[in-house]
Amino acid sequence: MSSMHAITVVRPIAVLPSMLVSTDVPETDYAEWASGTTYAKDDRVILAAQHKVYQSLADSNTGNNPAAVAIPPKWIEVGPTNRWKPFDKSVSSQVVQADAISYRIKPGQAVTSLGVLNIRGGVSLRARVIDPTHGTVYDKTVALSRSPIAPGWWAWFFGERRAPTQVLLQDLPSYPGADILIDITGTVELAVGVILIGQQRQFSMGVRMGARVGIQDYSRKERNEFGDVMLVERAFARRASFSMLLTAAEVDAFNQFLTDVRATPCLWIGSSRYESTTVYGFYKNFDIVISYFNYSDCELELEGLT
Structure with a gap:
């Protein structure tokens, strides 16, 4: 077989606070900042209105709003609250909640694709599309059960098992006024890195065999003065390189699309068969x-977000 299927690209819709109808994840990471409270260095607070966590940079820190600009700065932004981590531009930052995580989103436009990435401790995921007029128009449950990484009876009974870390649903019906419900069940270690919705587009006649996948590791590996290796685990980013065949009619459209998303992280799916060909990030x-009259060759290099 000379190629896999056409490359699928999902340009994500930014999930705004006004779109979040409900969730069972509380926004109680830390206490809400209070103007009359004195904070010590390294104390953390949240601003629920901004859905962000801040850390104090000084002792005796009183009356300094974390969102305000100060010289010298009194606070530093740490990142989004636990509730909003699936919607930041990071794969490694995860919303963490034991047993179950649920979100109900009203995007206000038609959505055809849902991607849930970097799942840890998941058991099942249920996705629904509920329209105010037509009711439930989509309801699918995906099992996240662990399966052997190698064939054979010994591997089935005794070998290592691996659970899926992502769910990609590309068949959501187009109902612009509908709510999208995501319900994930799991263990006490349940965590989710990305919840992404958007409309998918497909390009090329197929990603050719020979696609390259890998990661860029940002961990530190250094030797001390005694020669011992010191390892500090940090985030990593996926990488992929695809070779594709475009029809003549696709050349300008694909070129324009890539120009439009040059600074926008997207979900790139090279093949549904391999999780490693799914990259949430941008193209390098x-x-x-333009090799032939009717067809053109295309090389695409992708780099994922950490």
């Missing part, structure tokens, strides 16, 4: 070679 570069 691309080249389209």
Whole structure:
């Protein structure tokens, strides 16, 4: 077989606070900042209105709003609250909640794709689309059960098992006024890195065999003065390189699409068969070679978010 299926690209819709109808994840990471409270250095607070966590940079920190600009700065932004971590531009930052995580989102426009990435401790995921007029128009449950990483009876009974870390649903019906409900069940270690919704587009006649996948590791690996290796685990980013064949009619459209999303993280799906060909990030570069009258060759290099 010379190629996999066409590359699928989902340009995500930014999930705004006004779109979040409900969730069972509380926003109680830390206490809400209070103007009359004195904070010590390294104390943390949240601003629920901004859905962010801040850390104090000084002792005797009183009356300094974390969102205000101060010289020298009194606070530093740590990141989103636990509730909003699935919607930041990071794969490694995860919303963490034991046993169950639920979100109900009203995007206000038609959505055809849902991606849930970097799942840890998941058991099942249920996705529903509920329209105010037509009711439930989509209801699918995906099992996240662990399966052997190798074939054979010994591997089935005794070998290592691996659970899926992502769910990609690309068949959501187009109902612009509908709510999207995501219910994830799992263990006490349940966590989710990304919840992404948007409309998918497909390009090329197929991603050719020979696609390259890998990661960029940002962990520190250094030797001390005695020669011992010191390892500090940090985040990593996925990488992929695809070679595709475009029809003549796709060349300008794909070139324009890549120009439009040059600074926008997207979900790139090279093949539904391999999780490693799914990259949430941006393209580093691309080249389209108009090789033939009806067809053109394209090389696309992707780099994921950490």
